[in-house]
Amino acid sequence: MTLEQLRQHIDRLDAQVLRLLNRRAAVGLQVGRLKKRNGLRLFDAKRERMILRRLAALNGGPLPAAAVRAIYREILRQVRNLERSA
Secondary structure, three states, X not given: OOHHHHHHHHHHHHHHHHHHHHHHHHXXXXXXXXXXXXXXXXXXXXHHHHHHHHHHHHOOOOOOHHXXXXXXXXXXXXXXXXXXXX
């Protein structure tokens, strides 16, 4: 593949990742509404640890597990911010 073809491929993948992130955020908003309705705390440290462990275990690379955890910590933080506004 040429550099231009690889870049086009990355652009397509980025678009897919962005769509999935927004779908995840939309579900996060639903979670936030449900938690508020039921008087639950928005942040659940145990659940976040479980998510990060599961994703690190699922990771097949080439990203190291630490990078996957760092990326998802930020995703989770941003979704929590959305949940607060739900």
